[in-house]
Amino acid sequence: MRRIVLWDIDHTLVDTRGVGRELSGLAFERVTGRRMERQARIDGITEPVIFRETAKLHGLETGRGDFERFAEALAEAHVQRAAELRERGHALPGAAAALDALAEVDGVEQTVVSGNVRAVSEIKLQTFGLDRHIRWEMGAYGEDADERPELVRIALERAGLAAAEAVLLDDTPAGVEAGLANRVRVIGVATGRSSEAELSAAGANVVLPDLTDTDLLVRLTQGS
Missing domain, CATH: 1.10.150 (DNA polymerase; domain 1)
Incomplete structure (x- = not known):
């Protein structure tokens, strides 16, 4: 699958x-x-x-x-x-390990849904060594649409997968709502300006304080 x-x-x-x-x-x-x-x-x-x-x-x-x-x-x-x-910047704790662990799971592919334009998305992840598992051609970026729900829809279309086969990770209520608008399972990550309570209130299926529990994160992306 x-x-x-x-x-x-x-x-x-x-x-x-x-x-x-x-x-x-x-x-x-x-x-x-x-x-x-x-x-x-x-x-x-x-x-x-x-x-x-x-x-x-x-x-x-x-x-x-x-x-x-x-x-x-x-x-x-x-x-x-x-x-x-x-x-001056940095990869957030657990990010590299999460990307690596998910890359080892059979059938799992990873991409980006970002308000950044694609070129900037690539540079940011390359700069911090987080780009090696990303399928860029499946992602959706700032130049593709103005609204985040449309970006999620575009990414699903490019990946050729249904909403039930996707999970989105985001630190903002707007990102959470974009996933839910497309019936995608959403994991809120409270590493930005929004609290765990705010992400839960936005409707996230699960909320994590950060990405440091790799085993839990992998299980959650599989729907466990």
Whole structure:
């Protein structure tokens, strides 16, 4: 039986410790010519929505072409400052072991459902050595859709699997709700800004404090 594990990235697998926001500011200024003085809400929100709403906070109206230029500039900034990202950020405890353990389970494949654009998703996981088990072609990313439920739907379609054959891990209520909207089993991981209580209230099937109990995590992804 095939199963697909859908991973969120930021605050589920990695913490960039503020570097991500700095790079967003750099890309925003390159594209708009304006210094990013404020940023729209980011937790559980996709990159195109963050960019559009951040631009509005600065009195700017943007289109798809502006976002595409921003996405390219953001990827370039991550490549240019990968060493700083590695130095200041880190993989979250248990992330590497969880990815490795799931890779050993017959029939299990792993991919990403992230509001980040694909290029940035790849750079973030590569930087912290978390990319080797990820089937990138099955994932869904910020450039694919504005809303997270649609990203989950796209990932299921690309993987060729039904909702019952998937499990999603995410640290935000928005991520939890995106999985539930597609009838996907959701494991909330309270390693971000949302508490275990908040993730439970959002409807997560199970909530973990972190990824450090590898055996439990593997069992939960199998529905145990």
